[in-house]
Amino acid sequence: xxxxxxxxxxxxxxxxxxxxxxxxxQGIELAGITTVAGNVGLDQTTANALAVASFTGARDVPVTAxxxxxxxxxxxxxxxxxxxxxxxxxxLPPPARQAEDGHAIDFIIERIAASPGxxxxxxxxxxTNIGLALRREPRLARWVRDFVIMGGSAGRGNVTPAAEFNxxxxxxxxxxxxxxxxxxxxxxxxxxxxxxxxxxxxxxMRDFGKLGTDLVLPALSRYDDSYGGIGEPxxxxxxxxxxxxxxxxxxxTPAAVQVEITGRLTSGMTVTDFSPSIIPNAAxxxxxxxxxxxDEVMRAYASLAAVLG
Numbered sequence: 001x002x003x004x005x006x007x008x009x010x011x012x013x014x015x016x017x018x019x020x021x022x023x024x025x026q027g028i029e030l031a032g033i034t035t036v037a038g039n040v041g042l043d044q045t046t047a048n049a050l051a052v053a054s055f056t057g058a059r060d061v062p063v064t065a066x067x068x069x070x071x072x073x074x075x076x077x078x079x080x081x082x083x084x085x086x087x088x089x090x091x092l093p094p095p096a097r098q099a100e101d102g103h104a105i106d107f108i109i110e111r112i113a114a115s116p117g118x119x120x121x122x123x124x125x126x127x128t129n130i131g132l133a134l135r136r137e138p139r140l141a142r143w144v145r146d147f148v149i150m151g152g153s154a155g156r157g158n159v160t161p162a163a164e165f166n167x168x169x170x171x172x173x174x175x176x177x178x179x180x181x182x183x184x185x186x187x188x189x190x191x192x193x194x195x196x197x198x199x200x201x202x203x204x205m206r207d208f209g210k211l212g213t214d215l216v217l218p219a220l221s222r223y224d225d226s227y228g229g230i231g232e233p234x235x236x237x238x239x240x241x242x243x244x245x246x247x248x249x250x251x252x253t254p255a256a257v258q259v260e261i262t263g264r265l266t267s268g269m270t271v272t273d274f275s276p277s278i279i280p281n282a283a284x285x286x287x288x289x290x291x292x293x294x295d296e297v298m299r300a301y302a303s304l305a306a307v308l309g
Contacts, residue, residue, distance in 0.1 A: 003120055003244050004029040010038025010125030011048035013088045013219045014237040018124055021238050023056040024304030027245040031119060032111060033063045034104035038125040038169055039078045040086035042068040048086050050095035066104025066129040070170035078165060081224050088222030090215050105133045109140060116143040120244050124150040124237035126166050131173030134180045141182035150240035152270035153189035154284055158226050164189050168268030175259040184282040187243055191288040192236035193227040201294055208305035246296050251287035254280035
């Protein structure tokens with residue numbers, strides 16, 4: 001049985017790899033891609049989403065631009081991690097189409113409202129679009145089949161000692177999301193930093209034709225992630241998408257998660273309480289089967305590579 005997803009993202013190297021995984025996996029139907037400012041600005045994240053969708057053959061998947069800025073914070077970007085273009089060393093052909101008319105918030109609400117209980121919403125960037133969509137239509141939390149984020153951490157952060165980038169970039173939006181009355185499946189740094197594209201993994205990717213030579217490998221070659229640095233970076237966002245079709249790759253622990261929005265040193269921290277007595281609002285991924293993770297990723301990429309040639 002396939003899973004229908006909307007991917008809300010800020011491409012970004014690992015977002016681009018997550019799009020490619022979504023297109024290549026036989027069990028995923030990609031209903032739409034929505035973009036948000038994050039790793040780079042909105043114009044660039046949208047251009048990157050369009051370019052990756054075109055390159056991977058997902059030319060009919062609608063790409064809709066969303067929010068260009070956080071709710072209350074100044075711009076926070078990660079070009080030093082993902083490169084000026086957001087795609088590291090990958091240079092893709094320009095897309096043959098433009099983004100859809102309208103706003104990502106409207107697309108998310110309308111598409112999910114039309115198929116209640118059927119669509120999983122996956123967010124791999126700052127949660128600005130999702131937070132505003134919930135403010136406009138609180139029933140969204142009941143209409144989704146599942147809601148998954150790449151974001152947060154029950155331990156240390158990656159942009160400050162306390163905060164992970166996607167939450168830190170718009171903590172007010174993240175606070176709305178965690179307080180919306182649904183269960184947030186949080187695929188955070190606790191597991192994603194272990195999903196590293198090691199040299200051995202990248203060697204396997206050399207068999208993927210132009211998917212490997214034009215997108216995956218050049219993108220990874222310039223990916224200056226704080227875990228592994230340039231050379232063997234983790235592919236955070238792929239974890240979130242893979243969890244939809246292979247939840248058994250991860251171990252989850254119920255938790256109550258609150259987002260710190262006022263702390264001088266802890267803004268953006270996901271304060272995670274695993275106490276047995278709490279009422280959970282999240283299922284936090286606390287372990288990952290790394291070998292199985294990469295086997296699943298490689299199968300999806302091999303399938304896509306066969307189509308692309």
